[in-house]
Amino acid sequence: MAMAGSLPMPSAPRTTIGGRVLIAALAGAAVALIVLNRAYRTAEMALASGILNVVTSSGVYLAAKRQTVYFGLGTDHPFGLQMSPECTSAFLVLPLLVVGAIMIGLRPRIAGRVLGALALATIAVILVNQLRILTLVGLIDWLGTDRGYYWGHTLLGSMVSIIGGAAALVMFVWISTRKPKAER
């Protein structure tokens, strides 16, 4: 009647050299996010200034050394936003890298899916942070410096981070753990 468990099942292969290199690379990337955090934040603000240049008509200036972008230049309300270590997306990517490395270490055959999920989740986290900056800029433009910054930074910014973070996490888990097409 019952048949499961009657035969010993072969174990999946343990981590290969390629897998170990991949794990080391992911761990290295996680460490780099801390060590090279300033450079990462500069890149984030460079991206933000590029987007702002496209979506706003006023002047935008990137002060790369201070990880700051100035916008509204040439208007009555110019404003500068600095990317601090508390606001960067780097540390939201870091746990994903660690979890991804652990998953590849434990089940090497899913490395491709985990890397794909990592790439998409990382892009999502970066875009969410850009959306947060854009929301802040929009609210400052709409409600003025004090009220716009107050609502944009404290409440709406946090909500964007939480909802965006949750979406990125679900996407990462869903893509990295779903069965291959052949097994579905």
Place this chain on the structure above:
Amino acid sequence: MNLALLLGLTQALALTMSVAFVTYVALIVVPYLRHKRLPGGDPTTLEWHFFVPCRDEETVIGDTVAYLRQTFREAHVWVIDDDSDDRTAEVVMGLRGPRHGGTGDQRLHLVRRQRPFARTGKGDALNSAYRELKRWLGKHADTDRAIIVVVDADGRPAPDCLEVCSAEHLFGNPRVGAVQVDVRMSNRGTSPSAGGYFKRKFGSALVRMQDLEFRSAIAAIQLSRGHTGTISMGGNGQFTRLSALDSIVEGAGPWRGALLEDFELGVHLLTAGWHTGFTVDTHVDQEALYSLRRFLTQRTRWGQGTMQCARYVRRIWDSRHLSTLGAAEMLYYLAQPWMQLLGTLIYPIPFVLLGIRATHNPTEVWEWFSGGAWLLFATYGSFGLMPFIIWGPIYRKKCEPDKGFFRGLAYGFAYAIYIYTFYITSWRALVRLIRGHNGWTKTRRNTEAGHPVVALDH
């Protein structure tokens, strides 16, 4: 690392852990709320054997055996006496009557263990009964038909539990090797008989929280595990097919030596290719603890057991029977006590740094806080508490519909506080693990108030 980096890193980690937990709770609530009762099956197609491990259970075993024999007349009851110092064995022998001559209860069995081979853990006690049952059944028994039900000495399986567990989706499916039923606290709504007003109120609240935890949060986790194929076993109300147990025997029997021998059993069954089931359509009643001290002791043991089971991570991920989602779910469960340890280290860091800053520049910090940062605290506080608070109203809706809405809300807030005890028990468990204290005596029952020992190493 400078302070700003440390603050950013800890804030992000705290946010990630909170968001992961909020998302997880949101995902498990849905199947729980959507659950509909399924039709039962025919229990006469199977053969039922109750295993009741006992160690100094004189006060409760008589009533339990009488209940089991009267409620499930066709089932066999195997009482395992783990060399009790009290009259547990005598009580059972008295109920059984003469063994020979056909006058005694032929379906009541006593498995006696003797020191130094006794008192070595619940798993060993269950293995003794397993071997005894195998001898009693003989070599040609249909082990697919025989179901072992592990019940605590004070456990009360619901009268319909055999019918429910025989259902098509449970033991009616030959691939299902084990089924766990919902656990309820029999003394919910009953105050402890001893102690002052506040002590009795506290005891009642603690019991209510244990009932809420098992019937809503744990039940929801188990139902969602139906999708990941990782339903785990509990120590009480655990139903296992004998052929499934046979397939995972190693050494003395199917149960191993971890403090969380029930979870361990589930891991072995799942990695051997068996399916496991869970149902809230029936339940087993057990007595919850009134004493905070005993509760913390029990939960420390569970936490330590979960930590011990970390050794199965590789086995789980190597198994081709478990999907990656299933393996990830089990890893998340096994990581819980470690994440609680990490949480106690990470969560306070932003507050400590803020405190240092406030000491140096109180005006600036106050202006920052009153100027809008309070909203940030409120937002993160809500996200930190909501995953716990929601279980109060959910419990009221699904389990105690006669209670008022605000009572349900109060349960939710109390549950949030209750959960924070796990941060204490995880640290206690870690200390025991480091010291190599891996043995425990049983947790004292409410009726054993006079016994001086709560839990010691053996």
